[in-house]
Amino acid sequence: METTMKLAEKYRAEIDDILSRYPVKRSALLPLLYLAQAEEGYVSEAAMKEIAGILRLTPPQVYETVTFYTMLNLKPVGTFHIQVCKSLMCALVGSDTVLGWMKAKLGIGPGETSADKMFTVSAVECLGACGTGPMMQINEDYYERLTEEKVDTILSDLRRDGTSQLKSGPFMWPLPTKQDA
Amino acid sequence: MPQHEPVLLKNMMQPGYGGSLAEYERTGGYQALRKVLGKVAPADVTAMVTKSGLRGRGGAGFPTGIKWGFLPKDYKGPKYLCCNADESEPGTFKDRQLMERDPHQVLEGIAIACYAIGCETAYIYIRGEFTLGAKILNRAIQEARAAGHLGKNVYESGVSIDIHVHRGAGAYICGEETALLESLEGKRGLPRVKPPFPATHGLYGKPTVVNNVETLANLPHIVTRGPEWFASIGSPPKSTGTRIFCVSGHVKRPGNYEVPMGVTVRELVYEHAGGMRGDKPLKAFIPGGASAPFLTPDHLDVKLDFEAVAQAGSMLGSGGVTVMEEGTSMVWAALRLMEFFHHESCGKCSPCREGSSWLTQTLKRILAHRGRPEDLETLTDLCKNIAGRTVCAFGDAEVAPIMSTLQYWRAEYEDLIRAASLHRERELPMASARH
Numbered sequence: 001m002e003t004t005m006k007l008a009e010k011y012r013a014e015i016d017d018i019l020s021r022y023p024v025k026r027s028a029l030l031p032l033l034y035l036a037q038a039e040e041g042y043v044s045e046a047a048m049k050e051i052a053g054i055l056r057l058t059p060p061q062v063y064e065t066v067t068f069y070t071m072l073n074l075k076p077v078g079t080f081h082i083q084v085c086k087s088l089m090c091a092l093v094g095s096d097t098v099l100g101w102m103k104a105k106l107g108i109g110p111g112e113t114s115a116d117k118m119f120t121v122s123a124v125e126c127l128g129a130c131g132t133g134p135m136m137q138i139n140e141d142y143y144e145r146l147t148e149e150k151v152d153t154i155l156s157d158l159r160r161d162g163t164s165q166l167k168s169g170p171f172m173w174p175l176p177t178k179q180d181a
Numbered sequence: 182m183p184q185h186e187p188v189l190l191k192n193m194m195q196p197g198y199g200g201s202l203a204e205y206e207r208t209g210g211y212q213a214l215r216k217v218l219g220k221v222a223p224a225d226v227t228a229m230v231t232k233s234g235l236r237g238r239g240g241a242g243f244p245t246g247i248k249w250g251f252l253p254k255d256y257k258g259p260k261y262l263c264c265n266a267d268e269s270e271p272g273t274f275k276d277r278q279l280m281e282r283d284p285h286q287v288l289e290g291i292a293i294a295c296y297a298i299g300c301e302t303a304y305i306y307i308r309g310e311f312t313l314g315a316k317i318l319n320r321a322i323q324e325a326r327a328a329g330h331l332g333k334n335v336y337e338s339g340v341s342i343d344i345h346v347h348r349g350a351g352a353y354i355c356g357e358e359t360a361l362l363e364s365l366e367g368k369r370g371l372p373r374v375k376p377p378f379p380a381t382h383g384l385y386g387k388p389t390v391v392n393n394v395e396t397l398a399n400l401p402h403i404v405t406r407g408p409e410w411f412a413s414i415g416s417p418p419k420s421t422g423t424r425i426f427c428v429s430g431h432v433k434r435p436g437n438y439e440v441p442m443g444v445t446v447r448e449l450v451y452e453h454a455g456g457m458r459g460d461k462p463l464k465a466f467i468p469g470g471a472s473a474p475f476l477t478p479d480h481l482d483v484k485l486d487f488e489a490v491a492q493a494g495s496m497l498g499s500g501g502v503t504v505m506e507e508g509t510s511m512v513w514a515a516l517r518l519m520e521f522f523h524h525e526s527c528g529k530c531s532p533c534r535e536g537s538s539w540l541t542q543t544l545k546r547i548l549a550h551r552g553r554p555e556d557l558e559t560l561t562d563l564c565k566n567i568a569g570r571t572v573c574a575f576g577d578a579e580v581a582p583i584m585s586t587l588q589y590w591r592a593e594y595e596d597l598i599r600a601a602s603l604h605r606e607r608e609l610p611m612a613s614a615r616h
Contacts, residue, residue, distance in 0.1 A: 021345045023259070024385055029367035030309075030350050055367070068369040068527075069350035071309045087271045088471070088517035089429045089503050125353070125521045126271040126471075127310050130429035130501065131436045140312040170281035170317065171274070174436035176194045 007050050011035050015054065025055045029065055033072055042073035070124070078113045078120035080158050083137045086123040089130035094146075098134045099123055101148050105155060118159070131173055141167035187439040188423050189398050193282040200317070202324040205285035211330050213404035214292050219338025226297040230400065233408035234421035239265055239356070239393030240470065240499045241574075242487045249298050251380035252388045260300035261384040263365065263391045264291050266307035266314070267349050267356040271471035271521055272501025275425040275437050276394035280307070280314040283398075284321035288344060290397030292331060293404060295342045298390050302343055306361050309350040318346050353525035357573045358391040360527065371529045372573035395425060416443030420486030420497075428454040430504040431461070443489075447481040450504055461506040465589070469498025471518050472578030474585035475511070495585070511590040512597060515582040516544040522579035530571040536563050537579050544583070552598035561587065 008015065018031045032054065036047035048062045055062075066072045073081075084090075084099050102121055103109050110123035129135040132144035143154055143166055150166060157164035192198050192208050205211070217226050231246025252260060264287070268276040279287055291303050307315050322344050325331045333341045347365055349355050355364045359373035362384050383389020399422060403411045412421045420442040426449055429435045433455030440449065446466060450456065457463055465475050468485065474495040476483070483493045490497045505514060523537040540563055543556055564580035571577075587594065 021347075024366065026367035027347075027365060030348065030364070033350070034348065065367065065369055069309070069352050071351035086517075087521050088514055089272055091517050092430045092503070092505060092509070092514075125524050126269060128268045128274050128277055128308065130272050130274050130503070131427055132274075133429065133435075137310060142313070168313070170200070170313065171278045172193060172282055173278070174434055174438075176196055 007032075007036060007039065007047060008054065010039070026057060026061075029055060029057070029062065030069075033062075033066060037072060040076075042076050076117075079118050080138050081120045081122065083122045083124040083127070084110075085125070085127045085129070085133065085135050085137075087126040087130075089126070090133035090135060093133045095134040097148070098136065098146050098151060101151055105152065119155075129168075129171075132168075132171075138164075138167075144168050185423070185440050188402050189279060189283075189286070189395065189425060190437070190439045192286065193278070198282075200281075200283045200285065200321075202285060202321070202328055205283065209405070210285055210401075211289055211325075213401035214289050214296075214330060215336055217293060217404055218296055218336050218340055223297045223299055226293065226404070229408045230297070230403060233403045233411035234418060235396065235399055235403065235411065236420070236487065237393055238395035238399075238424065238500065240270065240472065242497060245392065245396055248380070248392075249294070249390055251378065252298055252390065253381060256388055259302065259385075259387050260298060261387055261389040262291065262295050262298060262300050262303040263358075263361060263384060263389060264303060264305040264397055265356060265358065265361060265391050265393045266305050266311070267361060268311070268394070268499075269308055269353040269356050269525075270499045270501060271518070272427060272429055272467060272503045273470050273499040274427050274429075275500065277311060277314055278437055279394055279398050279425075280311070281317050284318050285325065286398050286401060287318070287394055288321055288325055288331070290400040291344055292335075292342050293400040294390065294392060294397055296340055300390075301341045302345070304365060304384075305344060305346045306355070306365055307346060307348055308355075309348045312348075315346050315348050322346065352527070353521075354527040354573075354575065357575065360573070361391060362389065369527070371527050372575075374572055415441040416484060416486035416489070419488055424485070424497075424500050426485065427499075427501045428504065429501070430466075431458045431463075431506040431509075432456065432504050433458055442486045443484045445482050445484055446476075446502065449485065449502060450481075454504075457504070457506055459506070461508070463504060464507045464509055465505045465511060465514070467495075467501070467503045468493075469496050470501035471503075471521060472496070472574070472581055473498045473501075474581040475514075475589065476585075477589050510548075511586045511593050512544065512548055515586045516541070516548060518582040519544055519579065522575070526575065526579070530576065532567045532570045533576045533579065536567040536576075539563055540567075540579070540583060547594060547597050547601070550597065550601045550604050552594075552601045554598060554602065556598060557587065557591070557594055 018028045032051045036043050049059050052059045052062045086095050113120040134146045135144040154164045227249045235245045236242045352370045354360045355370040357372050360370040364370035379389040415421045423439050424442045425437050425439045438453040467473050468490050476495050480493050487497050519541045523541045526533050526537045528534045564584050567576045568580045
């Protein structure tokens, strides 16, 4: 019951704001699951039960939804969840090399978490950045046009600062040239 | 290279353009909304869009004005507009750029569409991975509300329009319009059986329009410059306007290129995208995202419009053009796409759920030199029993890579299977020795 109180207490204003956007409570399910995941790093059983209570759903209704979506984790992941795109468009420009390099640097392959719980690596399907492959997503940020050197920098930045300057800003490709100006 | 005037990407191509409200307004932003709100009858806005010939930019290419016209005219209850920003089709990355670099252009388009169909609430269903895009859109919505472009009684016209951003959570199928609605209702994103169509029974069972980001971003320009201007661009009468083509794969300059519909693949690849990486010959390309069948160098002069690409045996789809150079294994390419479809099959229909697994396993076996002579027939048979036998178009999409590679590069499959049979012959004495 302790966790049950936690979400509703900590995010009261956010939860009210989310609920106000929809005429039907159940629509708030994904946004509330994101809140729970932000809190604990994954969606725990206690959080699912609490959300079911808030939205007047049964816990199985919440569970069946959670299991459908790949971005909702049912178990804890590392501090940095590295998701490397392996779909055709990224594979054409070297995503397999990125995964191999990741394994060489971190000693873990797709689906594994490093012993210090800092990194989890996943091979995922298309993340919508095909023109700037190979690419990966780490937590909420995209990293694009990856090379082995870039991957090294990103990993050491994350270890040191918890973030990296190499993450993508608002997307623009091809970049405007002087001719376009 | 012929000069084309970009329309949707024009603002963001200006150096230093950041997409804030002030910057958007300086380029004439929200003038189109002011022009129609309370001044032009909603039915006339719909007629204008119909006249422009604008067709959906998400994949299916359905005429936008006609889609709006399907909504019941005398309906008194709430109606909804859903902006489909669940850009998950491999090969496509244009909506991301539109949302991240010029969010108000999208919002203005949504507001115009809301007015035309008489709805007060719109949801932008954005794929969960686009967290930056969601943040930028949320900030833009706040700016627009504060400036009176959205909210209650906009420009004192008596019209209220509100927009909410709703993040998906990682499921390709949620780009299918009925699956999107299910997901927005807080359920698993499983496609609904049609009919009834969203126009009458959509979000929460109410009349609903689902339009793609790029489709909606075109609306301010159609209102400002007129439907005749829009209809004169591209390949009239059926493929009008410009299109943002996303070029990926083995080209020198991958990226988004906005060109009039009807340019050839040759022009797009060799002029805009700088030609092939390392100047290798082009072996294959996909003209419209992963769901579109592969085409060959013989199709380089096919015009990129809805009809010409369909006539060549593929589809224009979402505008994602992926290019492969000589030396790419087409069986491998088909497998990579099959793995995607297998992973993303929602599981509702057995032919797609089970078939995608069998197709993936068979391709993997062939590539691992363990193929059997009957495998090609099995693949073809499976494809025929998946396409057209599912609730949504996912079944048709998942067989496209296999059917088209079998059509054009059958010899690659046969070579791998022949190599496997030689392998088996060598292994035979060992195998019999074990018994």
